[in-house]
Amino acid sequence: MSNKSAVLITGASTGIGATYADRFARRGHDLVLVARNEKRLDEVATRLRTETGVTVDILRAGLTEPVDLAAVEARLREDRRIDILINNAGGNIPGSFVEQNIDDVDRLVALNTTAVVRLASAVAPRFAGAGKGAIVNISSVVGLAPELGMSVYGATKAFVTFLSQGLALELGPKGVYVQAVLPAATRTEIWGHSGVDVNSLTGVMEVGELVDAALVGFDRREPVTIPPLPDAGQWETYQAARHALLPSVQQEHAAERYRSAA
Ligand SMILES: NC(=O)C1=CN([C@@H]2O[C@H](COP(=O)(O)OP(=O)(O)OC[C@H]3O[C@@H](n4cnc5c(N)ncnc54)[C@H](OP(=O)(O)O)[C@@H]3O)[C@@H](O)[C@H]2O)C=CC1
Numbered sequence: 001m002s003n004k005s006a007v008l009i010t011g012a013s014t015g016i017g018a019t020y021a022d023r024f025a026r027r028g029h030d031l032v033l034v035a036r037n038e039k040r041l042d043e044v045a046t047r048l049r050t051e052t053g054v055t056v057d058i059l060r061a062g063l064t065e066p067v068d069l070a071a072v073e074a075r076l077r078e079d080r081r082i083d084i085l086i087n088n089a090g091g092n093i094p095g096s097f098v099e100q101n102i103d104d105v106d107r108l109v110a111l112n113t114t115a116v117v118r119l120a121s122a123v124a125p126r127f128a129g130a131g132k133g134a135i136v137n138i139s140s141v142v143g144l145a146p147e148l149g150m151s152v153y154g155a156t157k158a159f160v161t162f163l164s165q166g167l168a169l170e171l172g173p174k175g176v177y178v179q180a181v182l183p184a185a186t187r188t189e190i191w192g193h194s195g196v197d198v199n200s201l202t203g204v205m206e207v208g209e210l211v212d213a214a215l216v217g218f219d220r221r222e223p224v225t226i227p228p229l230p231d232a233g234q235w236e237t238y239q240a241a242r243h244a245l246l247p248s249v250q251q252e253h254a255a256e257r258y259r260s261a262a
C-alpha cells in the first residue's frame, strides 16, 4: 500500500463530491471514494486511475445505514494515509415541513448531520495526534436563511456550519484545518431530488467552478468559504454582529423588556 496522502470523499459518485475527487486526483492524492451507487463510483475511479495514475479505492456505503457508516468510520480511523476528509454527501427532500414524511426527514437529518459529525469524530483524534490533517464540511448558504423555506435542510446546514466553526477553534491549535464550504445553487442532481428543475433557476453555478473556488479557500486555509459571495466583508460584518451579541446575553437577570407583563 502506498504511503501517499489520501483523501476520503463522501458523496463521490456524482456532483460536488465527484468533482472534488477529480481535483484531488489531479493534485496527486490517492483517493477513497464513498457513496451508495457502486457502478457510478467505479466509473469515477476507473477514469481517474487512467487519467491521473493515483490509487483510487471505492467504499460502497449508505451513510444513513449504521453498519455502513461504521465501516467508513473504521476506514478513517485505521487508514493512516487518509489526511483529508471531504464530508460532502448530503441530500434534500421536497415539500414544506407539514408535507414532509417524518421518516424522510429523519433520514435527511441522519445523512446531513449525524454522518458528518461521526466521520469528523473518526478522524479528529488521529489528526490532532499527528498535528496535521484537514476536514472539509460541505454546508450551504441555505443554512443562513430560514426565509428560503427549507427549514429542515437549512437547519442541517446550519449545524454543519456551526460544527465546522467550533471544530476549527478546537482543532486549529492542534494543527488540524477545518473548513466549512457554503455553496449556493450549483448544477447537480440534488435539485431533482429536491423536486426542483435546476434549469428553472437563475444564478446556478457550474460544479467545476464551485469546487475550484472552494479549493482556493482550502489552499488559503480559510475557515468558512462561500464561493458565490463577492464581498468577504459581508460575512465578516455578520460574524462581528454575532460576536457583539454574546457579551450582551451573559446577564444575571431577565432584560427589562421582559420584566413587565405588558
Ligand atoms: N448542488 C447545490 O446546489 C448545493 C449542494 N450543497 C451540498 O453539497 C453536497 C453535495 O451535493 P451535490 O453534489 O449537489 O448533490 P448530488 O445529489 O449531485 O450528490 C450527492 C452525493 O451524495 C451521495 N449520497 C446521497 N445520499 C447518500 C447516502 N444516504 N449515503 C451515502 N452517499 C449518499 C450520492 O451518491 P449515491 O446516490 O451513489 O449514494 C452523491 O454522490 C451536499 O451536502 C449538498 O447539501 C450545498 C449547497 C448547494
Ligand SMILES: CC(=O)[C@H](N)C(=O)O
Pocket: 092, 139, 140, 141, 142, 150, 183, 184, 185, 186, 190, 191, 194
Ligand atoms: C437547496 C438545495 O437543495 C441545494 N443543495 C442548496 O443547498 O442550495
